[in-house]
Amino acid sequence: MSNGAASGKTRRLSLLDASFLYMESAANPTHVGTIFVLKGEMPFDSLFHHVEERLHISPRFRQRLVFPPFNIARATIEDDPDFKLENHIKRHQLAKGSSDEGAIKEILQLHFGRVMDRSRPLWDFTLYEGLPGRSLVVFAMHHAVIDGVSAVDLLDKLMDFTPNPAPIAPPEVPWAPASLPSPSEAYINAVRDLIVGQLEAAARSAREFLRDPTRAIEQARLLAESARQLNEQIRAPIVMTPWNAGLAVGERSLDWLKTPLAEYRAIRAAFGGTINDVVLTVLTEGAARYLKHHGWSTEGNFRIGCPVNVRRADEQITLENRVSMMMPMMPARPMDLVERLQLITDETRRIKESGAPYAMERLNNAGDVIPPAVIAAASYTNTRQMEALAELIGVSRWQPTPAGSAATAIGINFIATNVPGPQTPWYLGGYEVTDCIGLLPLGGNLGYGVPIVSYNQNLVFSMIANARMVPDLDRMKAMVLESFEELRDRVPDDIRKSFPSRPQTVTAA
8 A cells, every 4th residue: 555655645554664663662763864965064044945845745744654543553654734844854063173073973873862753754854063164964764654765766856956946836736734533533444454455355366366276376386485585595594793793782883985986887897797796795895804804703604685676667666665685695704806796796696586586575565464463562572672681781791702703693794775876966955965875774683784875976885883893893994995996906907998087986984
């Protein structure tokens, strides 16, 4: 039930959308975000009026969640008659003389140190003031209502592509929100949707079986095969790392680097694969070198969680989660970079050809028949047990598995999500966006993740880690950069001539 996102009509969250609410806790919020670095010192009024003029581009800006009593069904997204823009456009004054490093630390504390208010629309902008010659603006939105692809689509509509855009036309029809459903109405609607959904699913299955029994049996076989594929992927042992050897509760750290997109195209032309394969090559090699530097075992494999957009080419982009997960396995030992790229290319091709990314989507769709209260209770219990364990052992004194241990981790080693953005600059309130730095949540035993954004002919790697589990994130960044530069320098001269230019690699911290 997702066709209401563009029209402003009521829409009930999908199972995948709702999962980001079920797994959320005060210690591990699940909203995502982007830090925009602007050229020049932006006045707060400019940000406020820029967003105010564009509220009508998406109904989501003025919609909130409504939860039915007893969690009998997943929440719906409804127009919020109490919407006030001042609740969503904020400012934060940095201390005089603040450095970039100090500003980022404050952003991380404020961004990850809160859970978004579910009684309001789940987004906000915050302007960080006080850095000479530039401004930082943080856009945050809950993962329950957006994924990477839909976030970029929303920002494409919100931003300008010129510092002096034409006046914004007002909406053809003024916004007129309906009243929120009462608890009894929300309960009745939830029961109706639950019954109708179950009956429609049963009727659809019966029709498909009567129309084509062979195809219906094949669909059931595909679902069982999807569960088997996912089980095999998750059960395969993976190497233990410092960022998996504990619970990712507490302070976050962030480091990032920016490298020219043209050089990834040249590497792809020289050695094959996709740009994302090149990205995974430098990330896994950097992680392998980090393990070796710290004396951790490199015997075994990494498993990388790579979100995959499963929208069809002709499918309209709506503000919801339409992603699955690809989980390639890669050696955790340092190795020749061209050999690693070829291994990754083969591995990602094998996964795509097997249809594994769509296996998880099929299982998510099948999960719609499970009562939300059951899923929510299980998620709540699991989250609270992990937090209790963290409190019991004392996260500040947690020591990872000793160096050289051959212990294995569970789940995935880290997230790497690659989101394509515009290749010309965005402008916000007339101020050029020079950099886009992604923010993603951490949780459980996942203490390291890397959102990658292609923007204005560059790839920006945002490395986010639990500060206790990865105390020297700058070293990880240096090893990823080292891996990229070594692979870039292996490109033959005739292909290197095709570079439009060889701009110096730009890094920031």
